[in-house]
Amino acid sequence: MSAAPTSESPPLDAARSALIEAALRQASQFDANCPSQLAEAIRYSLLAPGKRLRPHLVLLAAEACGGPQAVEPAIPAAVAVEMIHAYSLVHDDLPAMDDDDLRRGRPTCHKQFDEATAILVGDALLTRAFEVLATGIQPGERAARCCTLLAQAAGAEALVGGQADDLAAEFRHIGLERLQSIHRRKTGALFRASLALGALAADGSGEQGQALVLFGEKLGHAFQIVDDLLDVSGAEANVGKRLGKDRRRGKVTYPSLLGVETSRRTASELIDQACQAIESFGAAAQPLRELAEFVGRRSR
Amino acid sequence: MSAAPTSESPPLDAARSALIEAALRQASQFDANCPSQLAEAIRYSLLAPGKRLRPHLVLLAAEACGGPQAVEPAIPAAVAVEMIHAYSLVHDDLPAMDDDDLRRGRPTCHKQFDEATAILVGDALLTRAFEVLATGIQPGERAARCCTLLAQAAGAEALVGGQADDLAAEFRHIGLERLQSIHRRKTGALFRASLALGALAADGSGEQGQALVLFGEKLGHAFQIVDDLLDVSGAEANVGKRLGKDRRRGKVTYPSLLGVETSRRTASELIDQACQAIESFGAAAQPLRELAEFVGRRSR
Known part of the structure; x- marks a missing residue:
């Protein structure tokens, strides 16, 4: 049961979302x-x-x-990538790094708790991600390949x-x-890994994996451009983090290099x-296309 | 070829040491x-x-x-535990944590580079540890069990x-x-895991693994007591880190709770x-006993 896609709510299956949260x-x-x-600080950061x-x-x-029955066995990989994402946000927000005080509409971890706790929260989430993969993905040989992929x-x-x-x-x-090289590593790699892990957990073919990784690469790139655009023109209450910070921190962005219109295009x-890239999947990939x-048009 | 054990030089096989460094x-x-x-900061911290x-x-x-032929297949596990140890030192030394400026006789990572770099060095080492295990331990199913063990x-x-x-x-x-609960987790867990990973990489029996883990538990506990004793009575030039810092940071230690003599005993x-704990191994465990x-008598 998909929610009707609007520019505000992602076209994400509500039952799937509930499964992920649980x-x-x-x-x-x-x-x-x-x-x-x-433990509280870890959950504060992961479950925000x-x-x-x-x-x-x-x-x-x-x-x-692998069809609907491939979803459940892939859940540990879904959890692991979100843990990596959450850890990277907690560490990036630290005073010695991007020094941010607002994230997902709430005080950042080191503001809500303290710096030492935020460093340890990131370390714990990063470590737990591998534990979840190593214990949750079956068989073990596949789990090891997932760990390699995520670590890279x-x-x-x-x-x-x-x-x-x-x-x-x-x-x-x-x-x-x-700029593209930075984003390919900082944002793109985890997008690509998410698609690759899903394909691997479902024992997809090499061709399927490659097509999905290319999808992830293009999507990650687009995501970052839109993120840069939102930093210039978004509404802070929607986006849930401080805006205009790229300019304040003297960061080159897609709009600053290419202009807003070219960036959008x-x-x-x-x-x-x-x-x-995922045309060959036909209807099976329709939810990926909607996502x-x-x-491409998100406002937060 | 083992060096003659003195209180200054550990009874470590020199060829084995060279293998680990390489x-x-x-x-x-x-x-x-x-x-x-x-990359330079990672190597600075790991190869110190x-x-x-x-x-x-x-x-x-x-x-x-598993005898001498079991050594080589276990090398990825040896590398991984040292990476975890090195990462934990880099993060523990940060100003928001223990705020140390000297480690292994050299400026700590954030002093030599900067805080952001030190945070990222720790993150990179922690991540690489799992990559090394997941790619290096064979077969894959065993690699996954190693990842689980290390993550825990x-x-x-x-x-x-x-x-x-x-x-x-x-x-x-x-x-x-x-105090013991803190040390069991902060120091003991990685000692125990080192023994368990060695046993697992060599496909040791459950009994062998249990005996070695008990050895690691007792050894880790002794190591921490001696560490506390060295903080009180060691020579800074030998130990390679600031001494007397437990007292300055108001930390309860074994000697402060039990006295120096009881701690030594x-x-x-x-x-x-x-x-x-490892008596049943006979001569095969003699190097472990010497270690x-x-x-028990180290001065650094």
Whole structure:
């Protein structure tokens, strides 16, 4: 049962969303060896209201490859990518990094708790992501491949490296190629991994996996352009984080390099290319196409 | 060829040490997607001179279970535990945590580079540890079990939770039970995991694994008591980190609770218990016993 897609509400299956929330809640339960304040801060950061785009992408990729019965076995991968996403936000928001005080409409983790807690929350979520994959994906050999895939997307050559370069680029002029290289690692890698993990969890063919990864690459790129556009022209109450911060931190963005109109057109073209990449899936990939269309026109 | 054990030099096989260093160097190579300064900071933190106790424990456990030919297949696990150890030191040293400026005789990562880099170095090492395990341990099903084991030892219910409680205990009186609970998670868990990973990588029996984990538990406990003793009475030039800092940070320690003499005796008893735990291995565990004796009398 899909909600009617509007520019405000993503075309996400409500039952699927509930499944993801329940899995995230369950995976963020800890025994008494985890201090209660740390557990609370982990859940504060992981369970904050979010679109859960990446977990949805995992489950939709699994379904596109293996049909409805492929969804449940892929849930650990959906949880793991959201944990990586949440950890990266908590660490990126730290004073030594992007120094943000608002995230998903609430105080950032280090504002709500303290810096030490926020560092440990990120470490705990990053670690738990691999535990969830390693224990939850079956068989074990597939779980190991999922761990490899996620580690490569989250590591120094992708997410972490992209964040380092993003910080280094503050108050410097960089060109389009460098901007794209940063976003490909900082945002794109986890989008691509989400699709690849879904395909892998569903034991999809190599061809299916490649098509979905190309979809993820184009979608991630479009997502980042729209994110840059929202930072310029969005409404803070909708977006749930401080806006105009790219300019304040001297960050080159797509609109600052290409202008607003060209950025919009580029995002739109990327969405088209994403949808073309998964044409061969036919109706099985229709939810992925609707999600892509939403990403292209989202306002938060 | 073992060096003659003295109180200064650990009884570690020199060829084995060289093998570990080479594996650490190889595992900390990154392609051009990792910014060069980040790669340098990762290697600065991982390759800093260290005893590599944990990697040696992994390899000795593997050898005790499977003989000399079991060593090589366990190397990825040895690398992974050292990466987790190095990451935890980098994050623990941050200003928001223990705020240390000296580590392994050199400026801490955030002093040598900057705080943002140190946060990212820790994140990258933590992530790489799982990549190394997932790709390096064979077969894949065993790699997944190794990832589970390491994630549990490094996560919110162990290492990360122990660090959170350790910070919370500053300038508060805690009793022996609470102190032990902190150390069991902050130090002991990774010692236990090192032994367990070695046994698992070598496909040891359940009984072998249990004996080795008990050895690791006693050894880790003794290690922490000796660490506390060194903080009171060691020589900074030997130990390679600031001393007297437990008192300055208002931390309860074994000597502050039990006195120096009782702490020494307790550590010695724990070493005896560790050695008893692996009696059934006979000569195959002799290097582990020598390592345990060294931990009991080390001065750095």
